[in-house]
Amino acid sequence: MIQVNNLTKTYNGVTVLNIGNLEIQQGESFGLVGNNGAGKTTFFSLLLDLIEPTSGFIKSNNIQVNKSEGWKPFTAAFLDETFLIGYLTPEEYFYFIGELRGQDKRAVDELLKKHEDFFNGEILNKKKYLRDLSKGNQKKVGIIATLIGNPEVIILDEPFANLDPTTQFRLKKIIKDLSDDKNVTILVSSHDLAHTTEVSTRIVAMHKGEVVKDIRTSAETLKELEEFFAV
Amino acid sequence: MKIFMIIAAVYFSIMFLAGGVLAYYGIKKETGQDPLVLVSRFMIYYTFADLLIRLFFQKIPIINIRPLITLPVKRSTIINFAIGKTIVSFFNFIHALFFVPFCVILIKEGYNPVGVVLWLLGIWAITYCNNLLNTLLTNKDSLFIGFIVLVFVLGGLQYYGYFDITTITGGFYYSFYSTYYMFIIPIVVLAFLWTVTFKYFYKNMYLDTGLKGKHDDAKTENYTWLNRFGTLGTFLKNDIKLIRRNKRSKTTVLMSVAFLFYGLLFFSSGIEMYQSPMMQMFAAIFVSGGFLFTFGQFVPSWDSAYYPLMMSQNIPYRDYIASKWWLVVIGTVISMILSVFYVYFGFAIYLSILVGAIYNIGVNSHLILLAGAFTKTPIDLASSRQAFGDKKAFNIQTFLLTLPKMLLPVVLYAIGYYLISPNAGLAFVAGAGILGFAFRNKMFTIIEKIYKKEKYKAINSYSQKN
Numbered sequence: 121m122i123q124v125n126n127l128t129k130t131y132n133g134v135t136v137l138n139i140g141n142l143e144i145q146q147g148e149s150f151g152l153v154g155n156n157g158a159g160k161t162t163f164f165s166l167l168l169d170l171i172e173p174t175s176g177f178i179k180s181n182n183i184q185v186n187k188s189e190g191w192k193p194f195t196a197a198f199l200d201e202t203f204l205i206g207y208l209t210p211e212e213y214f215y216f217i218g219e220l221r222g223q224d225k226r227a228v229d230e231l232l233k234k235h236e237d238f239f240n241g242e243i244l245n246k247k248k249y250l251r252d253l254s255k256g257n258q259k260k261v262g263i264i265a266t267l268i269g270n271p272e273v274i275i276l277d278e279p280f281a282n283l284d285p286t287t288q289f290r291l292k293k294i295i296k297d298l299s300d301d302k303n304v305t306i307l308v309s310s311h312d313l314a315h316t317t318e319v320s321t322r323i324v325a326m327h328k329g330e331v332v333k334d335i336r337t338s339a340e341t342l343k344e345l346e347e348f349f350a351v
Numbered sequence: 352m353k354i355f356m357i358i359a360a361v362y363f364s365i366m367f368l369a370g371g372v373l374a375y376y377g378i379k380k381e382t383g384q385d386p387l388v389l390v391s392r393f394m395i396y397y398t399f400a401d402l403l404i405r406l407f408f409q410k411i412p413i414i415n416i417r418p419l420i421t422l423p424v425k426r427s428t429i430i431n432f433a434i435g436k437t438i439v440s441f442f443n444f445i446h447a448l449f450f451v452p453f454c455v456i457l458i459k460e461g462y463n464p465v466g467v468v469l470w471l472l473g474i475w476a477i478t479y480c481n482n483l484l485n486t487l488l489t490n491k492d493s494l495f496i497g498f499i500v501l502v503f504v505l506g507g508l509q510y511y512g513y514f515d516i517t518t519i520t521g522g523f524y525y526s527f528y529s530t531y532y533m534f535i536i537p538i539v540v541l542a543f544l545w546t547v548t549f550k551y552f553y554k555n556m557y558l559d560t561g562l563k564g565k566h567d568d569a570k571t572e573n574y575t576w577l578n579r580f581g582t583l584g585t586f587l588k589n590d591i592k593l594i595r596r597n598k599r600s601k602t603t604v605l606m607s608v609a610f611l612f613y614g615l616l617f618f619s620s621g622i623e624m625y626q627s628p629m630m631q632m633f634a635a636i637f638v639s640g641g642f643l644f645t646f647g648q649f650v651p652s653w654d655s656a657y658y659p660l661m662m663s664q665n666i667p668y669r670d671y672i673a674s675k676w677w678l679v680v681i682g683t684v685i686s687m688i689l690s691v692f693y694v695y696f697g698f699a700i701y702l703s704i705l706v707g708a709i710y711n712i713g714v715n716s717h718l719i720l721l722a723g724a725f726t727k728t729p730i731d732l733a734s735s736r737q738a739f740g741d742k743k744a745f746n747i748q749t750f751l752l753t754l755p756k757m758l759l760p761v762v763l764y765a766i767g768y769y770l771i772s773p774n775a776g777l778a779f780v781a782g783a784g785i786l787g788f789a790f791r792n793k794m795f796t797i798i799e800k801i802y803k804k805e806k807y808k809a810i811n812s813y814s815q816k817n
Contacts, residue, residue: 169662169663170659170662170663170807170810171810172807189667189668192664192665197663200659202656202657202659202660202813203657203659203660203663205589205657206657206732207592207593207596207732208589208592211571212572212592215573216588217664219582219585220582220664220665221664222665225573246569247569247570249569
């Protein structure tokens with residue numbers, strides 16, 4: 121589904137990302153772990169064509185992302201609060217995204233109903249604009265919005281950060297359900313090794329812009345990762 | 352942008368300085384009255400004008416208070432620093448350029464030096480009172496509008512000879528000079544205002560009071576009537592919400608209403624300088640272009656807070672640009688309809704406004720989108736969150752940037768007007784507009800290309816707040 125080819129990103133002579141070759145299969149649940157500055161967000165930003173690669177390219181479903189806009193219809197992402205529109209209420213935001221993705225109000229309502237427990241009664245009909253919600257609640261809105269319109273590629277940057285423990289459990293269930301669908305490729309980055317090993321079928325560890333580990337998740341994965349990061 | 356600001360600052364400094372130097376002899380020669388008496392008489396309007404200009408333009412320096420509260424710095428020190436910072440502002444300093452030379456000349460002309468110095472002190476205290484009032488009032492739109500109404504009412508009453516406030520206040524301002532004690536009053540007021548400001552900020556320096564920021568009650572609105580316009584409707588819905596729910600954009604739209612009345616200065620034959628045909632064309636462009644210039648100027652910066660979302664969502668650039676184009680065109684058409692009252696000054700004048708609107712829709716709408724791709728100033732829509740933050744929406748830069756876009760139609764009009772006839776001038780401008788409209792698709796393609804090219808830079812600079 122996603123092919124990375126000799127991708128590098130350099131800022132003022134410092135290479136922050138250098139991935140020679142990486143292929144992510146359709147239906148994979150792909151976990152990206154690494155310390156601060158490892159290049160996780162840079163990679164996702166390149167994948168969404170938000171920054172320009174210094175060299176190399178990424179192909180999503182055989183569409184080179186910095187050449188064509190064709191990847192947009194089947195891709196959904198939530199990286200940070202710049203993916204939210206502060207002056208909208210959560211409902212308006214969901215409908216807006218829905219309309220862009222060709223979903224009518226009813227379909228969006230249905231999806232929201234399905235994830236009612238994820239919102240924990242703190243999002244809908246609260247008479248608040250997104251900008252006035254807490255960080256955690258904003259995140260909930262952003263994550264659910266990526267599910268609108270059944271995208272084939274879902275990208276979530278640090279989805280577990282800022283969430284309360286109950287919501288973390290619920291999010292894990294959502295991601296696992298998604299990864300059961302063989303059409304959906306889901307990419308999740310995290311600092312939390314335990315969460316990532318739980319929801320991902322494949323884990324890539326990055327360090328200073330390079331891929332240092334690439335493992336199929338198994339019973340030993342968490343231990344292996346913990347040993348790697350315990351310096 | 353910076354360069355415009357500097358030019359404007361230098362220009363105003365020179366004007367004030369020249370005013371200060373020339374005022375004494377000018378008044379003496381023209382009216383034969385005592386210049387000090389006359390200046391004192393009109394000081395009330397000077398004070399009002401100063402306050403209004405401050406409310407519009409003077410920015411309150413942004414100090415991020417939050418991180419300071421927990422540091423070992425006294426609360427009172429932080430507040431005094433915050434207030435004190437407003438004192439070193441161009442808006443205070445510029446008055447010295449007028450009053451100091453004026454006072455020097457007064458002394459030279461044999462006025463009582465002590466009196467003159469006391470007068471200067473009194474006036475000075477009043478400018479600083481305005482400075483503090485600006486900090487206190489900056490958040491209160493109703494008071495602001497109230498001020499404008501008050502000034503116009505007083506000015507009108509005086510103009511038509513019903514009631515002359517300056518006879519009362521003139522004596523008051525003059526008494527700074529004529530007595531040795533009246534100047535204390537503005538100084539006491541200044542001290543009082545400082546205490547009020549201080550107390551206001553002191554009380555509001557907790558996370559759950561002043562630093563919290565207001566939370567408006569939100570209401571979900573669907574504007575379903577816009578659904579029939581497809582993707583375009585989706586964006587328009589969002590833009591309407593953007594305009595209605597953010598202070599910055601609201602003020603911008605208010606400004607464009609002010610543009611609508613700007614033409615009155617030109618067409619009512621009030622000011623002689625504005626009577627030339629070229630100036631009239633200039634005004635015609637302005638009248639319908641208010642929204643285009645004030646709002647359009649900052650497309651796509653209005654979306655800067657969530658630009659990455661816009662750029663990764665399922666939105667082709669072309670639709671995005673087209674929707675913004677429609678928005679400014681709708682704004683222009685509404686202005687054009689509202690400006691129908693200019694018919695009062697003759698149909699020819701309204702015709703020139705219509706022609707101006709055609710030009711705005713055909714040419715300026717594209718130019719403004721094109722320029723927007725290079726503007727890249729992030730707009731912090733939620734700036735009201737900082738208690739001491741910058742709440743001003745309209746700035747001088749916006750205004751100055753529009754001037755070049757006015758020149759071309761004025762030149763076109765002048766060519767037609769002087770070479771053939773006034774109507775040919777109008778035809779030239781309208782023709783340019785229609786031509787621009789006809790090449791709309793071509794223009795969009797060019798704009799789209801530039802937006803794509805500038806995309807990465809835009810995302811990068813939008814992510815750098817402040």
